[in-house]
Amino acid sequence: MPRVKPIPEMEEEAEEVRQEVEGASGAEGSPDAGAGGEEGAEEEEKEVSFDELGLDEQLKRALRKKGIAKATPIQQEAIPLILEGKDVVAKAKTGSGKTFAYLLPLLHDLLKLSSEGRIRKPAPNAFILVPTRELCQQVYNEASSLLEFCTSKLKVVQVTASMSDKDITVALSGPPNILVSTPACVATCISKGIMRGSSIKESLSMMILDEADLLLSYRCEDDLKALIPHIPRSCQSILMSATSSSDVDKLIKLLLHNPFVLTLTEVGRAKDDVIPKNVQQFWISCDAKDKMLHILALLKFELIQKKVLIFVNSIDAAFRLRLFLEKFGIRSAVLNAELPQNSRLHIIEAFNARLFDYLIATDDTKTKEDKQTDKENKKEARVSRKHLQQTLDAEFGVVRGIDFKNVFTVVNFDMPPDPAGYVHRIGRTGRANKTGASVSLVSEEESSIFEDIEHMLQEVENKDIDCISPFPLLTKDAVDSLRYRAQDVARSVTTRDIQEARRQDIKNEILNSEKLKSHFEENPRDLDLLKHDKLLSNKEIPAHLRDVPDYLIDPKTKEASNVVKLSRAAMGIDKPQRRKRQGFKGGSGKSRDPLRTFSAEGKSRRRRRKDREGEQDRRKKNRLCKQRQG
Numbered sequence: 001m002p003r004v005k006p007i008p009e010m011e012e013e014a015e016e017v018r019q020e021v022e023g024a025s026g027a028e029g030s031p032d033a034g035a036g037g038e039e040g041a042e043e044e045e046k047e048v049s050f051d052e053l054g055l056d057e058q059l060k061r062a063l064r065k066k067g068i069a070k071a072t073p074i075q076q077e078a079i080p081l082i083l084e085g086k087d088v089v090a091k092a093k094t095g096s097g098k099t100f101a102y103l104l105p106l107l108h109d110l111l112k113l114s115s116e117g118r119i120r121k122p123a124p125n126a127f128i129l130v131p132t133r134e135l136c137q138q139v140y141n142e143a144s145s146l147l148e149f150c151t152s153k154l155k156v157v158q159v160t161a162s163m164s165d166k167d168i169t170v171a172l173s174g175p176p177n178i179l180v181s182t183p184a185c186v187a188t189c190i191s192k193g194i195m196r197g198s199s200i201k202e203s204l205s206m207m208i209l210d211e212a213d214l215l216l217s218y219r220c221e222d223d224l225k226a227l228i229p230h231i232p233r234s235c236q237s238i239l240m241s242a243t244s245s246s247d248v249d250k251l252i253k254l255l256l257h258n259p260f261v262l263t264l265t266e267v268g269r270a271k272d273d274v275i276p277k278n279v280q281q282f283w284i285s286c287d288a289k290d291k292m293l294h295i296l297a298l299l300k301f302e303l304i305q306k307k308v309l310i311f312v313n314s315i316d317a318a319f320r321l322r323l324f325l326e327k328f329g330i331r332s333a334v335l336n337a338e339l340p341q342n343s344r345l346h347i348i349e350a351f352n353a354r355l356f357d358y359l360i361a362t363d364d365t366k367t368k369e370d371k372q373t374d375k376e377n378k379k380e381a382r383v384s385r386k387h388l389q390q391t392l393d394a395e396f397g398v399v400r401g402i403d404f405k406n407v408f409t410v411v412n413f414d415m416p417p418d419p420a421g422y423v424h425r426i427g428r429t430g431r432a433n434k435t436g437a438s439v440s441l442v443s444e445e446e447s448s449i450f451e452d453i454e455h456m457l458q459e460v461e462n463k464d465i466d467c468i469s470p471f472p473l474l475t476k477d478a479v480d481s482l483r484y485r486a487q488d489v490a491r492s493v494t495t496r497d498i499q500e501a502r503r504q505d506i507k508n509e510i511l512n513s514e515k516l517k518s519h520f521e522e523n524p525r526d527l528d529l530l531k532h533d534k535l536l537s538n539k540e541i542p543a544h545l546r547d548v549p550d551y552l553i554d555p556k557t558k559e560a561s562n563v564v565k566l567s568r569a570a571m572g573i574d575k576p577q578r579r580k581r582q583g584f585k586g587g588s589g590k591s592r593d594p595l596r597t598f599s600a601e602g603k604s605r606r607r608r609r610k611d612r613e614g615e616q617d618r619r620k621k622n623r624l625c626k627q628r629q630g
C-alpha cells in the first residue's frame, strides 16, 4: 500500500515531506522505507474501477464516454481521501492523472450539493489555481469535458490576466461553481473588488493548487498570501505536485491544515522512478557546435519516433534550429513566451492533433537574451509596434504540466538548467502509461548538469547504475555523412535571419490570433487549417538538402531506421489522423486557408453544415470557441 499518513503538527510538515520522499527511494532510516515500500513491492498493482470509488453516476458515464475505465494509482488513493473531506498533498509523477484525481471528487461533491439544492452562491465554490494560462486552459478543458456529459448544470470558468475587467466580471457573474485561474489573477480580482473577500468566505469549500511545485517559481507567493485571509477555515485544500521542493513545503505550511501526504511516485513500489518506467532515457555526447548536425541526423534518418518535442533554452536557439531544419525540408513550429496566448494555445492543440510532428519549445520565461530582444523590439517601430513591444508573458509555461498528447520523443537539444526541469521536460512523453523516449544532447559544458541529473535519478530511484543510456542507433558514420552539408547550412543561418524569422513568426501569429478570432468563433472547423509550421523562408529547398542520397546512408543507420519504422508500424502510429489537411497541398489548397479566404459563412450554409455535424462534434467546437474567447 502507499505511504499515507496524517501529519499532526504544522511545523513537522516539511520534515515529514522530506521523509516521505526518502521513503519512496527506499532510503535507510526513513520510518516508512521498509514498511510501506517492501510490502508494496510484493503487491501486484491493483486495478480499481471508478465504480469502486463511489463516484457520481454522471461522472462515471462521462469517463466511460472518454474511454477511461480504471483509476490510476494516484486517483485510487487521492479520490477517497478527498471525498472524505481531508486536506491532501499528492506528489505523483508527471502524466499520472493528477488532474482527474482532484477534479472527480470535486465534481462529485458539487453534483451532490447541487442535487440537494445546497450550493452556496455569492462566489465560486471551488478555486483551482495553476501557475500558467496554458494550464488554466487545460484544466478548464478537462473539467468541461466531464461536465459535458452531466445533466446537472455546474458552471466552470477560467479567468486569466489577459482578460479585461469587464470580461472577468461577466465570467464571474452567476457565480460559477468552479473558477480556474492563476493566484495573481484571483488576487487582482479581490483587490479590484471584482470578487468580494466576504463572498469567498461564504462560498468557498475547496481550493486546489495544481502544479504546486511551480506556483512559487511563478512568483505567486505574495498573491497566495493575499488570498489566505479570505479562505474560510472550513475550506478543504488540495495540493498536487510532480516534484518535491522547498517551495512545495512552503506552500503546504502556508495553506494546508494537517494534510494527508500521498507520496506516490508509483503506488505499491518501494523502488521507483520520478520518470515513468515506460520512458527510455538516452543521451548523446557531442560538441555544442555539432548539436544541429546530430539532431539533423536523428530526424533525417528517422532514428527517433514522432511526434517529437525538442527543448532549447532560448527563443533565438529555437528559431535557429527551425530555420536550419527547414533548409533540409524538415518542418517544425516554435512555441515560446512571446507569442500571443491564442496562438500558443492553438499551437498546442494543433500539435496534439498531429497537424505537425516537430515542435521546438522554450521552457524559460525571461532570459537575459529575451529581455534584450524586448528592448530591440521596442526600437523596431515599423513592424506592428503595438505587438512587438509586448513583453514576454509572465504567466506562460510551455512545459510544466501541459498535457501534450502522444509525444513519443522528447529531445533536450539544450540541457535544462536543473534536474527538476529535466523531470518536467521528460514528463511530456510517456503520459498515461504510453511508451516514450528521451534523447539528451550533452556537450562538454553541460556535463555537470548532466551528472546532477544522473545523480538525482539514481538517488530517487535507488539505483547504482546509470538511468540514462547512450543512444545506440546513431553511428559516427551517419553523423559524418551529413557533416559538410550541415555545417554549410548552419553557417548560412545568420543572426539577422533569426531575428527576421522571429519577427515574422510573431507577425504571422498575431495575424492568426486577431484577424481570425471572430472567424473561428463562426467556423471552429477552420482551426484545423491554420498552420504553425509554415516555411519561414521563401527560397526553394535544394533537392540535395531535402533528400539524403542513398549512398550516404551507411548500412547500420539504414537498419536502425528500419527498426524505428517497424516499431512505429507495430504501434499503429504510422497513419497520422491529418484531419482536413488537404487544403494546404498545392495551389488549389490555398482556397481552404482561412487566412486567404477570409469570408464569413452564410447562415443557411452554416445551418446545413451544422446539421451534418454530429452532436458531439458540435459541442467540442463550441467549447473551442469559448476557450478562444477566454
Ligand SMILES: Nc1ncnc2c1ncn2[C@@H]1O[C@H](COP(=O)(O)OP(=O)(O)OP(=O)(O)O)[C@@H](O)[C@H]1O
Binding pocket: 068, 069, 070, 071, 072, 075, 092, 093, 094, 095, 096, 097, 098, 099, 100, 241, 242, 400, 401, 402, 403, 427, 431, 432
Ligand atoms: N484513469 C485514467 N486512465 C487513462 N488515462 C487517464 C486517466 N486519468 C487521466 N488520464 C489521462 O492521462 C493524461 C495525463 O493526465 P494529467 O495531465 O492529469 O497528468 P498529471 O499527473 O497532471 O501530469 P503533470 O504532472 O505532467 O501535469 C491525460 O491525457 C489524461 O486525460
